[in-house]
Amino acid sequence: MKKRITMQDVADKLGVTKVTVSKALSGKEGVSEELRKNIIATANEMGYIYNSSAKALKTNKTGNIGIIVPEVFMEEDEYFYTRIYKNIYKEVSEKNYNLILTIITKKEEEEVRLPLMCKENKVDGILIIGQISIEYIQKLKELSLPIVLVDFYYKELELDCILTDNYYATYNATNYLIESGHREIGFCGNIKLTSSIQDRYLGYYKALLEHQIPINENYIIKDRNDNGEFIDLQLPEKLPTAFICNCDKAAYELTKKLQSEGYRVPEDCSIIGFDDVRHSIISTPKLSTIRVKTEDIAKYAIKRIETRIQNPDAKVRRIVIDTEIINRESVKVLNNS
Template sequence: MSKKVTMQDIADKLNISKNSVSQALRGKEGVSEETRRLVIKTAKEMGYTYVGQQKSNPQPKRTGSIGLIASDVAFSLKNFFGEIFLSIEREVAAKGKYLHIQSINKEQKEKLILPPFIEQKKVDGILIISHISNKYIQKVLDTGIPTVLVDHHHPNLEADAILTNNRFGAYLAVQHLIELGHRDIAFVGKIDYSPSYEERYEGYLLALKEYGIEPREEFIFQNAIEEEEKVAGYVRSLKNQPTAWFCVNDGFGFFVLSALKQLGMEIPKDVSVCSYDNGQLSQLSSPKTTTVDIDLNLYGKRAVDMLFWRMENPNEPIQELLLTSKLIVRESTGIAPGFGKTE
């Protein structure tokens, strides 16, 4: 007959006091949420059943509300994140919940000040749009409230995430340029701005590698600033112009296209431009820009679905869901100058 597992056995295994184990199992204050979860997990693994646990530590009472937070910078990017916000709002309302929304400014980020609805646990779940800072996101996760990250992830953040397959999307864009005969392909973007941008840069490099094209250092602007004059300066700085540009987003694409036209270059006769996101700027530019499309409505829908699933399944493994991107070919990309001609 096997020995009955006791609270002391759990305490010894975790190297904590028996009192801490008791507090965790009873749902009492005095232990962190992380310790509480660890004790309950260990007790379950060891086969320990606390008779009063279900009464003393019931499922948390539902508030009927969901929280959504993002940096004030993300909120300002209405062409991209605005559609995601609206999609989330619709989905949350369809599920009969109320949505609390708050932007996080620089001071709140640096001082790790959480919104009151999170600090006071007045929401059943949280959606974090884009990056704020990993320290800030970790503080949100430490509350124990189910949380899903949207368009952001990091190896040290243990949270579900909805992401775009940025690497493959960028790969398809650069592959498109290569198949049009381009070999001198520039990259412009600020890759440390977000994991998404870094992944797009990786997709650019992957496509070049698979087609046996050596990246040219002078054509890579990976710490670029998204301002018209700055981008024009990058373009003018090149002694030898590339025949194509891959831009990390539509804003950079718009500025590159404008700068090239100022130099008297015809697009796509002399040079091609391809960007990412399929936002308004890609459609307002002249010519309209070839870009990579993201289904922003689906982004929001999947984020809400995942959060509600997590709320009901708090102990399931962390998941990351990648949404595919689609290349939209427009007038800004064409056959590379001289491609296909024979002497």
């Protein structure tokens, strides 16, 4: 009989204490993000089950919820999705569920290789965090498992999804810049990558249209290539007075790029990020941003997968979580406002 992997086994493999592993897997403070991700990856490789209770939710159920995350969303300095995961862990710690995390490599996604936890009926339902290909999800659907999408959607698929109000968030933020006197406003992000980035772009676009401000294609710059890998930012020849960025990491990198070229933020160019994660605080100046309520995302994701497990025929829902603008130091009010 195959030995059950314990928390101590994971600790021994990495040469850390069991307490450190426990803190990392439960989302508690006292563990660096790099070590936390290493522990999560090692636990996943070894087949450790994230156990919040020994009891199954109900008769004939495993009591396990599977979490699938593409590896691009679990990189070393990716704080947004690790925060969502930590909040999901906190949610299930109050319920009779276990979590089983699987990080999907690009090759596994391209080859549509499903995790064993799905094929071997080890989970009652799946949360998919961060966008994965539609072909991959269609293959998952063939297993007839309850599925909830977190932070993305496909109109072709009738699946529950938990979303940030991306469209209205950047619509609001762009209006905030316009009210602050800005008329030349750029967007930083690759709109081919995810539905979230596309919706953020569309909110920005709508605000410009309503104020009869023409889109300047030169002001639309990419932070990542089409594989989701961050690239060297290419500044336009003529700089806009402000940028809306699709995430805080892009805003952080754009701030550094501008400063390396001799520009000042916000004196020469204002910047607004998105997510309100660590990048917005470690930046100089600290970044104004759009705060995403990851606690609410986690809460509704667990509530929805629980409903779907208990009632597979429940009506499909699209739950949208609101946001708020956090004004720090990276936006300048122009005199012509």
